[in-house]
Structures are given as C-alpha cells and as structure tokens.
Amino acid sequence: MMIQLQVALTHLTGRRRQTLVSLTGVVLGVAFFLAVSSLMAGSERDFIKRLVDNSPHVTVSDDYRRPRTQPAELRWAAGAVGISNVKPQTETRGIRGYREKLAFVESLPGLRAAPVLAGSAVLTFAGREQGVTLWGVVPKSLESVSTIKEKMIAGSLGALDANPNGIIIGQGLAKKFNLGLGRNLSVTAAGGGTRAMKVVGIFRTGNANYDESQTFTALKRAQVLFGRSNRVNRFLIQLDDAYAARALAQRIEAVIGYKAVSWVEASEDILSVLVVRNTIMYSVVSAILVVASFGIYNTLSTIVLEKTRDIAILKSMGFHARDVRLIFLFEGLIIGVIGSLFGLALGAGLMYALSQVQLKPPGVTDRVFLPIWWGAGQFALAAAFAMASCLLAAYLPARRAGRVHPVEILRGAA
Known part of the structure; x- marks a missing residue:
C-alpha cells in the first residue's frame, strides 16, 4: 500500500503545474459549493422560521374535518330515503x-399548548372605528407558543x-388611532357585548396587516364579550421538532x-417551491465540482499516456492490475483530500464575508443580514461531493492503466 502511495505522490509532484491547476x-x-449551499440553506431556514415560529406548528380549531353524521342517518343507516340539507341546530x-382536551394535549411530550378564544370585534376611539381580530389568551401560555413577547x-x-380590562394592540393600529399606553377605547364584540378597555401593551411584528388588525385581551374577558363562558375555539x-407536526x-385529531x-x-404549496428551489441550487453548485473533476481526469489521463512504459515495467515486476489502479485512485484521492481541506477553509471565509453583508429591502426600515447556515452537514456535504467527483474522475x-499489457508495451519499446 505504501509503495502505491509513493508512486502516486511521485506522479503528482512530477507534473506540478497540472496538479496545481486540478487542485485549484x-x-x-x-x-x-459550500458558500452557495450554506446561503441557500440559511435562507430556507430563515424563511421557515419566519413562517413557522411566528405561527403555531399545529392549530386545533372547533371544526370537524368531515361533517358530523346526522342523527337520522345514524338511526336508519340503511334507509331507502336520504335526508339532505338539514340545518344544524344552533349552538354555542x-x-x-x-380543559380535559387541553390536558391531554399537554400530556404529550415535546410540545407546549395555549388555549385561545378568537373572534371579530370593532374598536371605537374618538369617533373612528376599526374592525379587528380579538384573541382572548392566557398570557403565560401564549408566550410559550408564540414570539409576541x-x-x-x-x-x-x-x-x-x-388589568382584566386591558387590551394589547399593534403599532399600526396605535398610529392610526393615535393611541398610547393607558388610553381607553371601546370594544364591541361580534356577539354584541361592549366594554371599555385600556391599552396596556403595543407590539410590532413588521407585518402591516397583522399590526393593524390583531389584538389581545385576557381569556376570561373575551369569553364574557363573546358570550362563550368556559369555551375556547383554538389550541395553539x-x-x-417542527417537522413532527403532521404526525x-x-x-x-x-x-x-x-x-x-x-x-x-x-x-404545502410553499414547501414544494422550496424543494424545487433546492434541486436547482444543488444542480448548479454541483456543476462547479463536475467541471473541476474534468481537470483531474485530464491530468491523470495524460499521466497514463506518458507513463505507459513505466506502468508496463511495474506490472512486469509483479504489480497486479489492481495495484496499478490503486496508484491512480490514490492520486485522485490526494487531490480530493487536499482540495477539500483548502476549499472548506476558503468556503468558511466566503461564508463569513457573506454573513456580514447588510441589505435594506424596499419599504423596510431595518437592515437585514444575509442568512448563513453554519451547520456541519453543509461542510460534510461539500467535502463528500468533492471526494466523489475526484474519485470518479x-x-x-x-x-x-490497469489494462496495460506489459509484454506488448515492452516489445514495442524494444
């Protein structure tokens, strides 16, 4: 094994210019590969974080995936006459x-849950009205499932x-109504309940529509306003592990x-777009390494042509075809290992440089940095693909080289 490695090193150092080009x-x-893939992986994770972490991983609502079976259908399942367009009974x-269902959900490992009573309401202040979504929440529970804090x-x-009569509004609504902490306004729920409430908090998410239409109050106050005592209509x-949400x-349910x-x-539609996006990205950056592998192929092919007589002598001295093949595979492996080490170092430098780039999208007040993912998987993937390309080349x-026949080569040389 050491002899094959020494011969491989001799071949590479004997053609330094070609070896350096292949190595470069x-x-x-x-x-x-590392810089682009880490940037794309970082942007995907940042997008998922904005999409997922700012909203619940699972939402349980007071709806049914399939309409409940009517009593008549249960009583006469095989009846000759079907009943359709039955108006459901009015209920709260x-x-x-x-509480029992929430207790079951909270007993499951690896999750946090919060009860919410959501409904529509109208805020009135100084003669101005604004329709909003009012959430009745338990503050500690909501903090555990959202980033609103x-x-x-x-x-x-x-x-x-x-403050049982407190309400929290978005910055957009506060600016629109010229409201601040401690100001009182009137809240009229969809069920007709009206209550004077005090602004005890203002939030800003950066989503203009959300900041103008979302409000929060205590769960018990919302139950009174909506006339739904001891009821909630959502579990957040x-x-x-966000990816365990479907199961x-x-x-x-x-x-x-x-x-x-x-x-x-x-x-699902957004995630399918991300899959296509990643496929395109990895295809493009992989093409860079494929092109680099042609340089290795060209260098080693030239060595085989120039060293045909030397290969024949080695085989006549007792080297098997597998030994000769191993020499050239070692050459590809050496280029791959050294190239990967220097490439990972250079890639890390590019990643750091990209992470310092600041952008200011149109209409956004805050500057944002390019999202870079520093996961070990990206480094391993870049090195693995480089090694595979080098060995294949x-x-x-x-x-x-392994198919060289020493007798024919030496006879021709004589």
Whole structure:
C-alpha cells in the first residue's frame, strides 16, 4: 500500500503545474459549493422560521374535518330515503370540554399548548372605528407558543393578568388611532357585548396587516364579550421538532375529534417551491465540482499516456492490475483530500464575508443580514461531493492503466 502511495505522490509532484491547476479547481469548487449551499440553506431556514415560529406548528380549531353524521342517518343507516340539507341546530361554538382536551394535549411530550378564544370585534376611539381580530389568551401560555413577547415595544403581555380590562394592540393600529399606553377605547364584540378597555401593551411584528388588525385581551374577558363562558375555539401548539407536526396533528385529531392542522399541511404549496428551489441550487453548485473533476481526469489521463512504459515495467515486476489502479485512485484521492481541506477553509471565509453583508429591502426600515447556515452537514456535504467527483474522475484513467499489457508495451519499446 505504501509503495502505491509513493508512486502516486511521485506522479503528482512530477507534473506540478497540472496538479496545481486540478487542485485549484477542486478548492474553488468546494468553496463556492459550500458558500452557495450554506446561503441557500440559511435562507430556507430563515424563511421557515419566519413562517413557522411566528405561527403555531399545529392549530386545533372547533371544526370537524368531515361533517358530523346526522342523527337520522345514524338511526336508519340503511334507509331507502336520504335526508339532505338539514340545518344544524344552533349552538354555542367552541371546543367542548376544552380543559380535559387541553390536558391531554399537554400530556404529550415535546410540545407546549395555549388555549385561545378568537373572534371579530370593532374598536371605537374618538369617533373612528376599526374592525379587528380579538384573541382572548392566557398570557403565560401564549408566550410559550408564540414570539409576541419579543415583539412588544411598549407594555407587556403579562399586563393582561394585572388589568382584566386591558387590551394589547399593534403599532399600526396605535398610529392610526393615535393611541398610547393607558388610553381607553371601546370594544364591541361580534356577539354584541361592549366594554371599555385600556391599552396596556403595543407590539410590532413588521407585518402591516397583522399590526393593524390583531389584538389581545385576557381569556376570561373575551369569553364574557363573546358570550362563550368556559369555551375556547383554538389550541395553539408549538413543538420542539417542527417537522413532527403532521404526525402529531393526526394523532391529536384522532383522539379529540376536532380538526388539527399542521403548518406542513397549511403550507404545502410553499414547501414544494422550496424543494424545487433546492434541486436547482444543488444542480448548479454541483456543476462547479463536475467541471473541476474534468481537470483531474485530464491530468491523470495524460499521466497514463506518458507513463505507459513505466506502468508496463511495474506490472512486469509483479504489480497486479489492481495495484496499478490503486496508484491512480490514490492520486485522485490526494487531490480530493487536499482540495477539500483548502476549499472548506476558503468556503468558511466566503461564508463569513457573506454573513456580514447588510441589505435594506424596499419599504423596510431595518437592515437585514444575509442568512448563513453554519451547520456541519453543509461542510460534510461539500467535502463528500468533492471526494466523489475526484474519485470518479480518477477511476477511468486508473481502469485504463490497469489494462496495460506489459509484454506488448515492452516489445514495442524494444
């Protein structure tokens, strides 16, 4: 094994210019592969984070995936006459026995859940009216499943516990109505309940529509306003592993009966776009290493042609075809290893440089940095693809060298 390695090193050092060109191609290929793939992976994770972490991983609502079977159909399942267009009985909407169902959800490992009563309301202040979505929440529970605590620019979510008539509004609505902390406004719920409420907090998410239309109050106050005592109509669930949301949603729905929708199900069209985007990205950056591998192929093929007589002598001295093949595979491996190490170092430098780039999208007040993913998987993927390309480029010349017939070559040379 050491003899084959020594011969491989001799071949590479004997053609330094060609070896350096091949090595440079691998280094640049690995560096750009790593920089581009880490940028794309970072942007995908940043997008998923914005999409997922700012919204529940699983939402359980007071709806059913399939309409409930009517009593007549249950009583006469094989009846000759079917009943259609039956108007459901008027009832107070909400998740029945929500405390028991919430207790079951919270007993599952790796998640946090919060009960919410959501409905429509109209805010009135100084003669101006604004339709909003009003959420009745338990502050501590909501903080565990959302990032609203981080978005507060005045007051706090916990102020709802201290002030039962408190309300938290978005910055867009506060500017529109010229509201500040401590100001009173009138809230009229869709059911007709009206209450004077005090602004105890203001948040800013950067989503103009959300900041103008979303409000929060204490759960008990919302139950009184909407006339739904001891009812909620949503469970917001956040998981430690966001990608386990689909399976968990199916399990919860099977047990409690109410419709449970995971973020994966709600965003299937967006996720399919990300898959296509990643396929295109990896195809493009992989092409760089494929082009670099042609340089290795050209170098080793030239060595095989020039060293045909030397190969014949080695085989006449007792080297097997596999030994000769191993020499040239070692040459591809050496270029791959050295190129990968320097390429990873250069790629890390490019990643750091890209992470310092600041952008200011049109209409956005805050500057943002390019998202870079520093995961070990990206480095391993770049190195693995480089090694595979180098070995594949070395295989064909190695196979040709292994087929050299020493008798014919030496006889021709004589």
